[in-house]
Amino acid sequence: MAKYEIVMVRHGESQWNQQNLFCGWFDADLSEAGIAEAAAAGQALKNANYKFDVAHTSLLQRANKTCSSILEALGQQDIPINYTWRLNERHYGDLTGQNKKEAVEKFGAEQVQIWRRSFATPPPAILEANNYFETIQKVTFRSCPRREFPACESLELTIKRTLPYWNDVIVPQLKEGKKLIIAAHGNSLRGIVKYLDNMTEEQIMGLNLPTGIPFVYELDENFKPVVSMKFLGDEATVKAAMEKVAAQTGGAKK
Numbered sequence: 001m002a003k004y005e006i007v008m009v010r011h012g013e014s015q016w017n018q019q020n021l022f023c024g025w026f027d028a029d030l031s032e033a034g035i036a037e038a039a040a041a042g043q044a045l046k047n048a049n050y051k052f053d054v055a056h057t058s059l060l061q062r063a064n065k066t067c068s069s070i071l072e073a074l075g076q077q078d079i080p081i082n083y084t085w086r087l088n089e090r091h092y093g094d095l096t097g098q099n100k101k102e103a104v105e106k107f108g109a110e111q112v113q114i115w116r117r118s119f120a121t122p123p124p125a126i127l128e129a130n131n132y133f134e135t136i137q138k139v140t141f142r143s144c145p146r147r148e149f150p151a152c153e154s155l156e157l158t159i160k161r162t163l164p165y166w167n168d169v170i171v172p173q174l175k176e177g178k179k180l181i182i183a184a185h186g187n188s189l190r191g192i193v194k195y196l197d198n199m200t201e202e203q204i205m206g207l208n209l210p211t212g213i214p215f216v217y218e219l220d221e222n223f224k225p226v227v228s229m230k231f232l233g234d235e236a237t238v239k240a241a242m243e244k245v246a247a248q249t250g251g252a253k254k
């Protein structure tokens with residue numbers, strides 16, 4: 001029987017999603033479409049009568065603005081919002097700023113798919129020569145401890161820094177009876193989903209989370225899913241949005 005419920009949402013489309021660039025820890029803003037997606041996410045949650053006690057988000061504005069837009073739609077701008085680097089997108093290393101289709105031309109579809117969706121293989125570490133090194137390393141993320149600051153992250157490494165937040169912050173708040181929403185990123189949320197649903201490495205490779213469509217988990221007393229990844233959107237829309245993410249590198253649907 002379900003004892004706990006939590007809502008998660010990937011941010012609305014970012015300007016870098018729109019330009020098809022690997023983004024990772026670069027702090028891209030929402031695109032016009034992303035702003036609309038975030039507002040629609042808020043409306044969907046409002047229509048389903050959701051109310052929250054606490055919101056959790058990353059340090060990146062695309063997730064923060066999605067979170068605020070949802071809370072505004074619910075008339076809940078006053079609830080506490082926890083910001084943490086642990087919910088950031090996975091660090092895309094030296095792919096940051098690279099066009100996804102150009103990366104395929106340069107490195108081949110198979111290699112890029114491994115970097116995007118494999119469990120254990122990280123993209124190449126970010127180089128100082130990367131145009132976005134300075135802004136990511138020196139400016140944006142002072143609050144991430146030096147010793148934990150990544151130069152690139154596989155999904156496995158992303159999960160390693162996301163899970164302590166799930167276990168130490170999210171789970172205790174759920175136990176207190178709090179209603180929670182997490183507004184985060186494609187890969188930080190894939191990590192949580194993999195953990196909750198105990199997915200194999202192969203299963204998680206096939207999962208592309210759509211932007212701006214909230215999904216619900218209902219959990220039993222042991223925090224095992226009774227209901228998994230129930231999207232607040234019709235099936236065809238969700239499927240099309242997932243395929244759009246998969247196709248960013250040029251048509252592959254998986």
Ligand SMILES: O=C(O)[C@H](O)COP(=O)(O)O
Pocket residue numbers: 021022023024025089092116185186187245248
């Ligand atoms: O960081 C990014 O580029 C995206 O938000 C996620 O990218 P992916 O779908 O290629 O992993």
